[in-house]
Amino acid sequence: MNEDTVSIIVTVLNGEKWIDSCFRSILQQCTAVRLQKQQLQPKQMHREQHNNVDGNELLAYVASTTAKEEVEQKQKFQIEVCVFDDCSKDGTADMLKLWQHKFNNYRIPMHIVQNESGKSKGVGYGRNRAIEAATGFYLCFQDIDDEMLPTRIQQQYALARYNKDALIGCKFVRAPANSTCRFARWANELDELKLTLQIYTANGPTVIMPTWLCHRQVYERIPQGFCEHGYGTPEDLIFFYAHLDRGGRVMRVNDCLLLYRYHPAATTFSIVADTIWQLRMQHLLMHVLCREPWRSGFTIWNAGKRGRKFFRDLPQAEKCKVRAFCDVDEKKINKSYSHYDEAAHRFTYLVPIVHFKHARPPLLICMKLDLTNGAFEENLNSLNLSEGRDYVLFT
Missing domain, CATH: 3.90.550.10 (Spore Coat Polysaccharide Biosynthesis Protein SpsA; Chain A)
Known part of the structure; x- marks a missing residue:
């Protein structure tokens, strides 16, 4: 050499x-x-x-x-x-x-x-x-x-x-x-x-x-x-x-x-995009969600399509840790997400949806960056949270 x-x-x-x-x-x-x-x-x-x-x-x-x-x-x-x-x-x-x-x-x-x-x-x-x-x-x-x-x-x-x-x-x-x-x-x-x-x-x-x-x-x-x-x-x-x-x-x-x-x-x-999604999910489970403060419960930011997909792909043991979804959409806030379990043929989880200002950290954020003319980034910054400690981006 x-x-x-x-x-x-x-x-x-x-x-x-x-x-x-x-x-x-x-x-x-x-x-x-x-x-x-x-x-x-x-x-x-x-x-x-x-x-x-x-x-x-x-x-x-x-x-x-x-x-x-x-x-x-x-x-x-x-x-x-x-x-x-x-x-x-x-x-x-x-x-x-x-x-x-x-x-x-x-x-x-x-x-x-x-x-x-x-x-x-x-x-x-x-x-x-x-x-x-x-x-x-x-x-x-x-x-x-x-x-x-x-x-x-x-x-x-x-x-x-x-x-x-x-x-x-x-x-x-x-x-x-x-x-x-x-x-x-x-x-x-x-x-x-x-x-x-x-x-x-x-x-x-x-x-x-x-x-x-x-x-x-x-x-x-x-x-x-x-x-x-x-x-x-x-x-x-x-x-x-x-x-x-x-x-x-x-x-x-x-x-x-x-x-x-x-x-x-x-x-x-x-x-394939789903291959990368699953790889990211497995690493997150092994290196983030299994540790405090995450294993005591967390909030998913985004009650829309990506946030719900993230919830559906969580193992059963991790779904129990989701305290709430948070969002800015007034049509979703103060309502709930009902998760239907395809295998069990029944609704198994009812997760509340809250305003982002009332969300309790840590936050798992399923929002893509640089898509809302800075509105999402401004909302996140207003909470004065620390990335890596209080929130993780899963975009």
Whole structure:
């Protein structure tokens, strides 16, 4: 293993359309480091300033005109490219060989792992095989249809060196620019203190998978690595939860370092929404609802469709803990929700519906964010509650 090597992990299935733009963006990473080194001017700086440095201070330090020898130490990394070709049927295999030769001209190793089974194995399987071929202490995950922006690896590597137990993400720009605006706004503007709190939204991990860079030990702490169940599996969310369950941290570089492409053939569209719902529900049951103050009772915010679905999907033992629904709709307030048990062929629960101002914490909030021109967020903020302690978002 090479301590100063960042292994770029790529899986590809019929990706000839994206290979050139993706791999050109990887080459830019080396160019960006060389240019910045040429622009830096030596400046005296005491080593004591680097002790116990946090992420933001470190990034500011690397980007500033600090002592040249110190910066070179922080930026001294090599890259290699590790690609898993998941049984592509187009011209992917030939293009990968051409790029292997191009990378070799730049003294960048490129390892190609071929799936020769005749059947696609899926993204999780491919990532595991590419990582097996990797020699770096650091892993940078890159989707073939996305592009690294200059200094992506430089900035994330600088942060990862001091935070070997963290998944390091970054902000991104969407292409086309007007696609998934609400999602992009949430992912890019989410407060860093909430990166381990807002983990039960339908948006998935709070730092998106195509932006991840981490020390290899983050990956090795997860038994069997990425889930290999194949097509339709949210392997990124499964890995993200496993990382958090083992005390792993989540961090983000607050610069846009990735062009994140949106298109109909993206892997995201292979994931069934109910699969993600059930995965989130199971994690919530195991890590939130079984603990105080939740196990003594809680309120569901939203007496509408999503709130009732959440109630129906709760195990019987958890349904008993629901004190009330709360809402803002005057047509629902002061009434009750009658739950009909399909198996028992009878109504089994009668849950009161109260105004949100009268709701008793903790609150399980089943409201989607950024949909009511700020009205829901204003109502929630008016209660002066603490996220994670008094309420959890399950949106």
